[in-house]
Amino acid sequence: MSENKTAAIIGGGVIGGGWAARFLLNGWNVIVSDPDPEAERKVSEVLANARRSLPALSDVTVPKEGKLSFAASLAEAVADADWIQESAPERLDIKHQVFAEIQAHCRKDALIGSSTSGFKPSELQQGAARPEQIFVAHPFNPVYLLPVIELVGVQETVERAKEVLEEIGMKPLIVRKEIDAHIADRFLEAVWREALWLIKDGVATTQEIDDVIRYGFGMRWAQMGLFETYRIAGGEAGMRHFIAQFGPCLSWPWTKLMDVPELTEELTNMIADQSDAQSGMHSIRELERIRDDNLVAMMRALKGRNWGAGDLLNAQDARNKPPLPTDIDQPLTTLNRVIPIDWMDYNGHMNESRYGQVFSDAGDVVMSMVGADQAYIAGGLSYFTVSNEIGYLNETHLGDVIHVRTQVLEARGKKLRLYHEMIRTADGELLATCNQLLLHVSLETRKSCEPEGAVLAKITALGEAQSKLPKPASMRD
Ligand SMILES: NC(=O)C1=CN([C@@H]2O[C@H](COP(=O)(O)OP(=O)(O)OC[C@H]3O[C@@H](n4cnc5c(N)ncnc54)[C@H](O)[C@@H]3O)[C@@H](O)[C@H]2O)C=CC1
Numbered sequence: 001m002s003e004n005k006t007a008a009i010i011g012g013g014v015i016g017g018g019w020a021a022r023f024l025l026n027g028w029n030v031i032v033s034d035p036d037p038e039a040e041r042k043v044s045e046v047l048a049n050a051r052r053s054l055p056a057l058s059d060v061t062v063p064k065e066g067k068l069s070f071a072a073s074l075a076e077a078v079a080d081a082d083w084i085q086e087s088a089p090e091r092l093d094i095k096h097q098v099f100a101e102i103q104a105h106c107r108k109d110a111l112i113g114s115s116t117s118g119f120k121p122s123e124l125q126q127g128a129a130r131p132e133q134i135f136v137a138h139p140f141n142p143v144y145l146l147p148v149i150e151l152v153g154v155q156e157t158v159e160r161a162k163e164v165l166e167e168i169g170m171k172p173l174i175v176r177k178e179i180d181a182h183i184a185d186r187f188l189e190a191v192w193r194e195a196l197w198l199i200k201d202g203v204a205t206t207q208e209i210d211d212v213i214r215y216g217f218g219m220r221w222a223q224m225g226l227f228e229t230y231r232i233a234g235g236e237a238g239m240r241h242f243i244a245q246f247g248p249c250l251s252w253p254w255t256k257l258m259d260v261p262e263l264t265e266e267l268t269n270m271i272a273d274q275s276d277a278q279s280g281m282h283s284i285r286e287l288e289r290i291r292d293d294n295l296v297a298m299m300r301a302l303k304g305r306n307w308g309a310g311d312l313l314n315a316q317d318a319r320n321k322p323p324l325p326t327d328i329d330q331p332l333t334t335l336n337r338v339i340p341i342d343w344m345d346y347n348g349h350m351n352e353s354r355y356g357q358v359f360s361d362a363g364d365v366v367m368s369m370v371g372a373d374q375a376y377i378a379g380g381l382s383y384f385t386v387s388n389e390i391g392y393l394n395e396t397h398l399g400d401v402i403h404v405r406t407q408v409l410e411a412r413g414k415k416l417r418l419y420h421e422m423i424r425t426a427d428g429e430l431l432a433t434c435n436q437l438l439l440h441v442s443l444e445t446r447k448s449c450e451p452e453g454a455v456l457a458k459i460t461a462l463g464e465a466q467s468k469l470p471k472p473a474s475m476r477d
């Protein structure tokens with residue numbers, strides 16, 4: 001488990017702050033070193049944004065947050081660290097100086113990743129005491145939400161790094177060959193160059209460029225990437241037809257390729273003014289929150305499809321899923337989760353439909369406990385919910401950690417009656433209750449029938465044990 005591990009974050013700016021949040025919210029202790037006197041405030045603000053977004057990607061219990069501290073010196077920060085992440089400015093001389101100091105004070109077995117967007121490991125390792133210890137771990141902003149991370153370096157070191165990053169929910173990609181700007185930044189540079197030309201030539205504004213991306217190909221890229229998208233664009237003949245039709249365009253004047261517009265004061269002002277007009281009404285922190293909420297909503301949608309980034313999140317949930325309750329003589333804890341952004345409504349609280357989901361998920365846990373699981377369902381038997389009587393008692397808000405306490409009121413024959421209490425974990429406030437009736441059914445006839453075999457035995461034992469409990473207090477009120 002990662003609980004006692006420590007990450008040292010060297011440079012707590014945009015990316016260092018994101019790394020600190022990613023490690024902390026996955027249970028690591030984090031110690032930051034940055035000469036900027038404002039670093040603590042900046043990291044704390046990034047962390048506050050991360051706390052409202054990252055846990056909302058999960059549908060199960062999230063790890064307990066680690067401890068954050070700020071070191072008086074780089075030497076102090078790295079002394080006991082398992083992972084050291086360098087996120088100093090993109091200047092090779094600064095990075096060399098930082099690595100020399102890190103290696104003078106860190107453990108020999110510590111992993112030293114660099115967030116560099118473009119330097120190759122061989123450049124970073126120049127003059128290093130132990131070159132093989134340093135590797136590229138290039139993340140994407142915001143580091144606490146976006147999973148992909150490019151790893152470049154000595155095979156054995158990056159393999160070790162990969163394991164750690166997977167534990168904290170990331171999607172490491174080991175880059176085969178070291179090249180300037182790795183893989184992803186090559187694309188980003190190409191797109192950015194073209195965008196600069198379009199603005200300089202007076203063809204499009206910053207707003208129009210952003211619109212063609214977010215209303216169009218950006219959404220396609222987010223769920224399928226480039227090649228799968230273009231395969232479909234080739235019609236029934238697929239990729240070969242796509243290349244035959246659009247390959248020649250690459251040598252037509254469709255792109256400016258490597259030709260970079262000079263970033264004169266005039267062009268810089270034009271871009272900055274357009275950007276102010278487009279987005280200047282929001283602070284950077286507000287824009288971060290808008291971005292994060294959108295990313296969470298999109299990633300959660302992909303989760304429902306078990307696709308791309310959503311597939312990865314489901315795997316992480318499976319790893320973090322708590323075991324089923326075993327103490328059947330007590331009320332059962334059937335759910336433990338954070339309330340995500342896409343469950344909020346126009347009244348600024350959790351929408352009523354989501355209470356149904358919470359209690360449905362809690363009911364599913366009872367089904368699993370008695371063995372009415374995927375295999376049982378595949379065998380043609382299951383439970384259907386035939387009534388949910390929900391009491392909405394208190395408001396539930398974004399980021400609230402909640403749990404559900406369930407009692408089995410009746411488990412006889414086809415009938416399974418459950419009573420759920422949804423509780424805000426921080427203060428024990430009862431938020432909602434649900435009286436739920438399920439009927440055992442045949443999936444073939446779609447009619448109710450008696451449960452069978454081990455499920456019948458387990459449901460009977462559960463019903464008997466729970467019948468000895470007093471009625472839940474909220475039922476008696
Ligand atoms: N901003 C971005 O979108 C991305 C940046 N990166 C990479 O991450 C690294 C950091 O970039 P940003 O966070 O954007 O820069 P930033 O300017 O936001 O942060 C850099 C931080 O390093 C601190 N610093 C300066 N000298 C230092 C030293 N000797 N020791 C410790 N800290 C020092 C600065 O005070 C500052 O807080 C760069 O290598 C960059 O290429 C990687 C992915 C995305």
Ligand SMILES: C[N+](C)(C)CC(=O)CC(=O)[O-]
Pocket residue numbers: 116117139140141185188
């Ligand atoms: C602009 N950039 C080169 C710093 C971008 C990156 O390195 C990755 C990102 O988050 O876009």
